[in-house]
Amino acid sequence: MSARTEGAGPAGLASALVASGALRDDWIAAFEAVPRHLFVPDRIWPGIPDGTRQNPLVDRAADPQAWLTAVYSDIPLTTQWDDGRHTGDAVGTRPSSSSSQPSMVFAMLADLDVADGQRVLEIGTGTGWNAALLSHRVGAEHVVSVEYDPVVAEAAASRLRPTPTLAVGDGRQGYAPCAPYDRVIATCSVGEIPLAWIEQTAPGGVIVAPWGPEYGGEAVVRLVVGEDGTAGGHFTRSSAFMRLRQQRPDLPPHDTYLGGRDWPADGVRSRTSLSPAEVGGWLEQFVIGLRVPGAFWTVERYDDGAYTLWTYSSTDRQSWASVDYEPGADEFKTVQAGPRRLWDETEAAYGWWVRSGRPGFERFGLTVGLEGWTTWLDPARN
């Protein structure tokens, strides 16, 4: 049993969340009145907090104690794979619905800064736990929750008493019949904030959503909606949510770039002193994603610990770069091809971040308006 599961049960989890600062005084009554176990289905695949690995199935019928321990641990629980196409006990390919990690749930609710009686729109009903917490806090009559997957939505509806307004549909549209909202919270991540969320939020209202660029990395952003119809604010914390279904990346395969030719094709060879290992962290990916738009990467691993970092342009669908990592080396071979020089762009972004003092997620911000969106480092707080 790890520190994360010790004292499993609502009280143990509450103590851990209070100690970590995620569960604040104003949410303790909701945590106690709305137990997570009432919202978690019998079959779950517990994850690890950063979302990079899933554990095997825990089936309540087979092992009720393991199920309860998982439910009252500070971990996300996958409840559906592959948009419901996956059946059986094994892990699927892509988690498509879950009960989010409790510390993230309450940290985002703290970011939302909701007051009694405010009208709240949630995107991504999932199990219904977050909608139930919000309903306890502001009254179910003030909460609207939208879920795209009808099977997931139906299960949540069967658990939610009292029942907030539940809609099945594409949350990118928000939910106009009950607008305007004082608060909007998304529990799936986006690469673009839908304008409908801003349009349906009253001026001065707040939108909290996990946001991540195409290259990788992700953080929760807290936007304040202005009178002029724009919304802006800082990122608050690192996150790793499943992507809103309609914004999942649709990336060209490797062969698109090499065009059937053998590497290095017409690529230009060079050397770099920047190790590809330096750019792989979650924060580093986020920063590179902000400054190198329209790029994504894969890693090709070899037996001896060496690997190749491949970077591709999703905008011109031609440019690519490869960098060969070798353990212990202080120079690395690069090849770049196409209209963009993707490794040079990556190096420039990383160098800018280092020269800026390696700022964390919380020093970056996002502004969204009719003209599009921009990200920034360090202007005045909203």
Ligand SMILES: C[S@@+](CC[C@H](N)C(=O)[O-])C[C@H]1O[C@@H](n2cnc3c(N)ncnc32)[C@H](O)[C@@H]1O
């Ligand atoms: C991490 S889960 C939500 C967790 C949930 N808030 C809870 O308390 O259990 C993300 C959910 O977003 C849903 N989702 C994905 N794309 C969506 C969309 N376009 N509109 C509404 N819901 C969407 C998924 O089906 C999934 O159930």
